[in-house]
Amino acid sequence: MHVTLKLFATLQDYLPPEARKTNALALELDAGTTVQQVIERFGLPQKLCHLVLIDGAFIPPALRATRPLQTGETLAIWPPIAGG
Amino acid sequence: MxxxxxxxxxxxxxxxxxxxxxxxxxxxxxxxxxxxxxxxxxxxxxxxxxxxxxxxxxxxxxxxxxxxxxxxxxxxxxxxxxxxxxxxxxxxxxxxxxxxxxxxxxxxxxxxxxxxxxxxxxxxxxxxxxxxxxxxxxxxxxxxxxxxxxxxxxxxxxxxxxxxxxxxxxxxxxxxxxxxxxxxxxxxxxxxxxxxxxxxxxxGTQGVSILKDAKAFMSAATAAKKVLADNAVTGQGLPTYGTQVLMNVINEMGALPTRNHRDSQFEDARKISAEAMVEKRPSDGKSHLVTNNACFGCTIACGRISRIDETHFSVVNKPEYWGASGGLEYEAAWALGAANGVGDLEALQYANLICNEDGFDPISFGATVGAAMELYEMGILTEKQIGMAAPFGSAKALCELAQMTARGEGFGKELGLGSARLCEKYGKPELSMGVKKQEFPAYDSRGIQGMGLAYATSNRGACHLRGYTVASEVLGIPVKTDPLVTEGKADLVKAFQDATAVFDSAGVCVFTTFAWTLADLQPQLDAACEGDWTMEKLAVVGERIWNMERQFNNAAGFTAKDDDLPPRLKTEPVKTGPAKGLVSGIDKMLPEYYQARGWDANGVPGKETLKRLGL
The missing domain is CATH 3.60.9.10 (Aldehyde ferredoxin oxidoreductase, N-terminal domain)
Structure with missing residues (x-):
């Protein structure tokens, strides 16, 4: 299935250099791949995976291990950040 | 002291x-x-x-x-x-x-x-x-x-x-x-x-002295600084990326007001984001961001210092703007950028520099340009009236209009009225995106419902800094709440408003609240200030200030009708993103808020409330 992974702020360092220009990387994943499996595949430190969104909707930490990604979805992850 | x-x-x-x-x-x-x-x-x-x-x-x-x-x-x-x-x-x-x-x-x-x-x-x-x-x-x-x-x-x-x-x-x-x-x-x-x-x-050369208990104060201040340093947001996130890191967050959430709130996602959001500010430019191999910056005594240092691209059309013949200077911060980047559909980072920085140089609010200015661009696209304002073509997305118009507003020239005088007076003048008051004649900041209240209530009830007109529920609804500070629902938002907004009033009255920055609660501020105040400054007292002080401001506004002629959002946000559903199909639930939240405040249906503080607060 096709999924887009977006990593922002300091997490963009975990993307291939070319993908950093857009903060986005197209992935081809097996059906049933969970959010947590993507996090682990890219070696993202757990404590830096603070804000996790799928198509803009918040995914609580407790659901990351069980939430399977669906084809066409966008998984976006930020470290702890704020603004205003 | x-x-x-x-x-x-x-x-x-x-x-x-x-x-x-x-x-x-x-x-x-x-x-x-x-x-x-x-x-x-x-x-x-x-x-x-x-x-x-x-x-x-x-x-x-x-x-x-x-x-x-x-x-x-x-x-x-x-x-x-x-x-x-x-x-x-x-x-x-x-x-x-x-x-x-x-x-x-x-x-x-x-x-x-x-x-x-x-x-x-x-x-x-x-x-x-x-x-x-x-x-x-x-x-x-x-x-x-x-x-x-x-x-x-x-x-x-x-x-x-x-x-x-x-x-x-x-x-x-x-x-x-x-x-x-x-x-x-x-x-x-x-x-x-x-x-x-x-x-x-x-x-001033007299320094500070006569703190109530200097030793206790230094201990409390040191402990509170450690809280800021150890917190991932105030210790790392804000100093590294600044407030601008929100641009992609809010856009992904579908709550980035775009083209005068016609849309809620901006296709060029990334081009004007914190991530773009640290990339090397093709023109000179330098990044837009030079360094971060701190105000007096600040151990967060969220400020941005940037250098504009000398080859950009806005400054190519203006070396006086080539040095490092303040910006871009998130609210300004949104208002000058997404609010009017401009995805040119250097143009935004130029307009921001003009706002700093001649002293006008980039939020209200940018949002007013957005309203003018909508009036232009509707044919109500013409190229002749504005002095140039001004469609959504025109970086050239943005830069020229900033200069004209600073100098009070031509159509710049009309932009100086603000969006409410401008839209009223041209017969379209509903196109002003604000509350109490003040323009919204950078969060669409259809996609972040609590902010709609915070805007509507802000005592100084639409504002994010009177009750920043984005912290909870988006960032999970202190706890995560669902941005798409109205339930619980009346109490959430009240809590943020009252606590913020205390921080604003103490002499410290509200950004500390990404790590501090009142429990971190209270020991510092209690050690510094004469009197007994308990948590209970501070909670009452915050609520007292809010109600005092409200009483002034009511006496000035404001009523419950002014605690409202523009019709666009109540009738035009979000087109894309997770908030697709939603409008603001302000009409449901407002009565709940009045009740939580102890105000009557007209938004007037009740006698019991005033008595309890000593007003």
Missing amino acids: AWTRKILRVDLSSGACKSEPLNMEWAQQYLGQRGLATKYFISEVDPKVDPLSAANKLIMTTGPLTGTPASTGGRYSVVTKGALTGAIACSNSGGYFGAELKFAGWDMIIFEGKSAKPVYLAIENDKAELKDAAHLWGKTVWQTEEIIKKSHQDPQTRVCSIGRAGENGVMYACIVNDLHRAAGRSGVGTVMGSKNLKAVAVR
Whole structure:
């Protein structure tokens, strides 16, 4: 299935250099791949995976291990950040 | 010291400057800065006063922690009746001016009357005098600061001033200090300009002393700094990426108001984001961002210092803008960018520099440009009227309109009215995206429901800094709530508003609240300030300040009808993203909020509420 992974702020360092220009990387994943499996595949430190969104909707930490990604979805992850 | 116990009262009509003792009974009830100055203001000024008349007053005020070693303890505020809104205004600024005012020995300056000619106030510790400012009138903020520092022969002099926008009556003019920090919203600079007051220059060498318990204070301040340093947001996120890191977050959530709130996602959001600011440019191989920056005493250092691309059309023949300077911060980048569909980072920085240089609020300016661009695309405003083609997305129009507004030229004069008056003038008042004539900041209240209620009920008009529920609804601070629902938002907004009123009255930055709660601030206040400052007392102080401000607005003529959002946000559903199909639930949340506040159905505080709060 096709999924887009977006990593922002300091997490963009975990993307291939070319993908950093857009903060986005197209992935081809097996059906049933969970959010947590993507996090682990890219070696993202757990404590830096603070804000996790799928198509803009918040995914609580407790659901990351069980939430399977669906084809066409966008998984976006930020470290702890704020603004205003 | 926590409070210097001295007020400087400046009668601009007569030129008299005199010292008064601070009302310490009020200090115990309203703490300082926002709360205490507002108490003074409403006690002395008729709520019905014309904001631009001599009868309006303007107060520059510090908090008890301003100038102390408390982290971020450099804040000052300007309290007046806002030119833009006609409501109570309190605009807060960082930099170094506030601490210097405290070092000179003053808790606040109350300006009253109107000078017959341009003047500036010069303060050196106990000495204060009004000086002729004829040579400064017509100068920018940056020129004014440079001229004053040279003439005083003291580079340590701190200056706040208005630029040409404040002189020309731009309704959202700022008071800028330290070149790019500003008391930015509601037109406090417009009020200052109406009084022919160009600047305040202050030099203080008395430091801080007489804290209630200095040893306990240093211990509490050190512990609180460790909380900031250890927190991932205030210790790493904000200093590294600044507020601009929100651009992609809010866009992904479908809550980034775009093209005057027609859309809620901006296709070029990434191009104007924090991530873009650190990329190397093709033109010169340098990144837009130069470094981060801290205000007085701040251990977060969220500020951005950037260098514009010298080859960009906006500055290619203007080397005076090529140096490193303040910006972009998130709210300005949104208002100048997404709000009018401009995805050119360098153009946004140029417009931002003009706002800093001549002292006008980039949020209100950018949002007003967005409204004008919509009127242009509807055919209501023409190319001839504006002086150029001004469709959504035109970076060229944005840059030229910023210059015209700063100088009070052509259509810039109309943009200086703000979106509410502009849209009213052209028969489309519903296209002004704001509350109480003040433009929204960078969060669509259809996608972040709590912010709609925070905007509608903000005492100074639409504002994110009176109750920043984004912290909870988006960032999970202190707890994560669902941004798409209205349930629970009345209590959430009230809690944020009351707590923020305390932070705004203490002399510290509201950004500490990404890591601190009142429990981190309370030991610092209790050790610094005379009296017994418990958590319970602070909670009451915050609620008391909010209700006091509300009473002023009600007496000024505002009613429940003014606690509302533009029809677009209540009738036009979000088109894309996770909030697709939603409109604002303000009509459901508002009665719940009034009930939570102890107000009647008309938004008037009840007798029991007032009695409980000692109002």
